[in-house]
Amino acid sequence: MTKSSKTALYTSWVPAFHLPAMGSVILSGFVFLPLTHPGGLAYDLLYDVLGAFCHQLAERSYHLEGHSFLVCWRCTGIYLGLPLGFLVPWPSVARPVVWVIGAAGIVGLDWLLDLLVPAYGYPPFTSLTGAALAIAIVLFYRENL
Numbered sequence: 600m601t602k603s604s605k606t607a608l609y610t611s612w613v614p615a616f617h618l619p620a621m622g623s624v625i626l627s628g629f630v631f632l633p634l635t636h637p638g639g640l641a642y643d644l645l646y647d648v649l650g651a652f653c654h655q656l657a658e659r660s661y662h663l664e665g666h667s668f669l670v671c672w673r674c675t676g677i678y679l680g681l682p683l684g685f686l687v688p689w690p691s692v693a694r695p696v697v698w699v700i701g702a703a704g705i706v707g708l709d710w711l712l713d714l715l716v717p718a719y720g721y722p723p724f725t726s727l728t729g730a731a732l733a734i735a736i737v738l739f740y741r742e743n744l
Contacts, residue, residue, distance in 0.1 A: 637666050645669055661722065672722040673706070676729025683730065684737025695739035702728070702735035 646669055649655065653670040660667040661675060668675055692698055706728045713719045 642669075649674075659720070672720075672725040673709075673729035676726035676731075677733045679726075680730030680733025681737065684734040684741075689734070689738060689741075692738055692742065695735070695742040698735040699732075699739050702732040706732050 649669050653674040655669065656671060657667040659671045709725055709728045
């Protein structure tokens with residue numbers, strides 16, 4: 600590989616990969632940042648923005664110092680899984696779409712169990728299903744750059 604082709608590869612790959620990675624890290628930080636000052640302007644703004652993607656039920660969210668996270672257990676896993684997916688050097692997968700479909704199926708099964716069995720809700724598993732889906736989506740994105 601010549602120096603110019605390496606440079607072309609670097610300049611086309613790095614922004615396409617690292618910008619979403621940095622965005623996901625920043626977004627994950629925003630999910631937890633407002634816990635320090637609920638009721639403030641930043642909290643209200645982020646609550647409204649994240650509310651477009653999450654039901655934000657307090658009984659389905661983690662709590663820290665008496666305040667609930669801005670997103671539910673599954674979305675917490677998703678927002679933590681996004682930077683994990685980008686920053687951890689996962690091995691290449693042959694058919695990333697199969698991983699996305701499989702992870703989405705596990706999330707759907709978790710949701711269905713929660714719907715059918717009222718006492719089912721197990722936060723760590725629900726967060727793990729969200730993280731698995733986020734990582735699978737990142738693998739799909741990475742393989743299709």
